[in-house]
Amino acid sequence: MDLKAKIPSPTVKRLSLYFRELGERRAVDSDATMSSRQLGDALGFSDAQVRKDLAFVGQLGHPGVGYSVTLLHDNLRRILGRDRSWEAALVGAGNIGRALLSYRRFEVQNFHITRVFDNNPATIGSTISERSVLDISELERELADAGTHLGIIAVPAQDAQAIAERLIGVGVGGILNFAPRRLEVDESVAVLNVDFSLTLEQLAFQVNLGRNDPAREGESS
Amino acid sequence: MDLKAKIPSPTVKRLSLYFRELGERRAVDSDATMSSRQLGDALGFSDAQVRKDLAFVGQLGHPGVGYSVTLLHDNLRRILGRDRSWEAALVGAGNIGRALLSYRRFEVQNFHITRVFDNNPATIGSTISERSVLDISELERELADAGTHLGIIAVPAQDAQAIAERLIGVGVGGILNFAPRRLEVDESVAVLNVDFSLTLEQLAFQVNLGRNDPAREGESS
Numbered sequence: 001m002d003l004k005a006k007i008p009s010p011t012v013k014r015l016s017l018y019f020r021e022l023g024e025r026r027a028v029d030s031d032a033t034m035s036s037r038q039l040g041d042a043l044g045f046s047d048a049q050v051r052k053d054l055a056f057v058g059q060l061g062h063p064g065v066g067y068s069v070t071l072l073h074d075n076l077r078r079i080l081g082r083d084r085s086w087e088a089a090l091v092g093a094g095n096i097g098r099a100l101l102s103y104r105r106f107e108v109q110n111f112h113i114t115r116v117f118d119n120n121p122a123t124i125g126s127t128i129s130e131r132s133v134l135d136i137s138e139l140e141r142e143l144a145d146a147g148t149h150l151g152i153i154a155v156p157a158q159d160a161q162a163i164a165e166r167l168i169g170v171g172v173g174g175i176l177n178f179a180p181r182r183l184e185v186d187e188s189v190a191v192l193n194v195d196f197s198l199t200l201e202q203l204a205f206q207v208n209l210g211r212n213d214p215a216r217e218g219e220s221s
Numbered sequence: 222m223d224l225k226a227k228i229p230s231p232t233v234k235r236l237s238l239y240f241r242e243l244g245e246r247r248a249v250d251s252d253a254t255m256s257s258r259q260l261g262d263a264l265g266f267s268d269a270q271v272r273k274d275l276a277f278v279g280q281l282g283h284p285g286v287g288y289s290v291t292l293l294h295d296n297l298r299r300i301l302g303r304d305r306s307w308e309a310a311l312v313g314a315g316n317i318g319r320a321l322l323s324y325r326r327f328e329v330q331n332f333h334i335t336r337v338f339d340n341n342p343a344t345i346g347s348t349i350s351e352r353s354v355l356d357i358s359e360l361e362r363e364l365a366d367a368g369t370h371l372g373i374i375a376v377p378a379q380d381a382q383a384i385a386e387r388l389i390g391v392g393v394g395g396i397l398n399f400a401p402r403r404l405e406v407d408e409s410v411a412v413l414n415v416d417f418s419l420t421l422e423q424l425a426f427q428v429n430l431g432r433n434d435p436a437r438e439g440e441s442s
Contacts, residue, residue: 009231012427013419013423044403079426080425081429081430082422094323096316096317098316099316099319099417100417102316106417109421109422111421149425149428150424150425150428174428175424176420176424190428194420196321196324196327196415199413200309200330202233202237202413203411203413204301204371205301208305209302
């Protein structure tokens, strides 16, 4: 099975949720099995959805027995890249950047924001959540040989594209973009955008229609 | 056509993007027409995708002519609820809350964060981006008759469910949840979750597989 085949984004989101749920179950009982129905019920998905998603990544349960929690958790960990450590560089030490730096779950999940850059002289040299803010002009020198995997862009919209290009120039393979503009990047680079105002628009749209998109489907990230 | 019928989340996201693109085009030339291909090219979608999405909300172009930019923009504005003003209450004046309060695009889009609550005595009474932070104990009194449409939850995970219930209790119809936990709410309430660590997981997954999900598909909000 070719994992590099196109996996739909909603499936990827659900795989992350299954991984979390299995981790919690495993912590309680490492010998447990879970049926697709049990896993679905815990997260509000149908059992058919669960089976379909897991089959996508080659994980098949045993009829009448279900999935071994430990085995499926280990396999999803590997598939999702959670068995390794990820280093990220953050550009932009404003409010969003600060929120990310203080987000304790990242470390637990082996995401490490190892360097923080800003262009504001008042911010450069200051310490935020135990990281010293570096001058953006040092980006290439700092990251050239660092092997940083991910870049996080939390700068104003007009600066985002240039920062993306500089991050890609030092070998960053994935970008999490908080700037409200679309980045033009080579297709070898993965980009995920978080646009608060688009999220709020979607929420307003749902309220406007008086309909509900269940929380899990509205999962925005 | 029943707009309350289930519209997939990715379609909703793209409708928001079409709306923006049309607005920019309209500002330049209010008599313009755009074909589904032109609209798609501007955003990186196929023309078939554009036609399918717009047909979903009853917007049909004219073969050989395309869509009237002004007409389609107006119709999408109404469909997306962008023809009215939205009032939101923010709970949690930490880094994420501050980032949202300083986000200037909200006001432009008629989203107004009218009240901010926190439970930290050091924060209550302070002014952030021109809003005075209110005591969370005042939530019911402040919002009871305010007609607030949306609630934004930016509190620690363990407090999020209780806050959601209090917001719903005063009539909030939609919740934007930044706390990393799933909210249990009545299905009449719309919920969108923004979970940074889930987003980073997805990005890592894409990089791990060495594949690219185009930026637009990875649109996380």
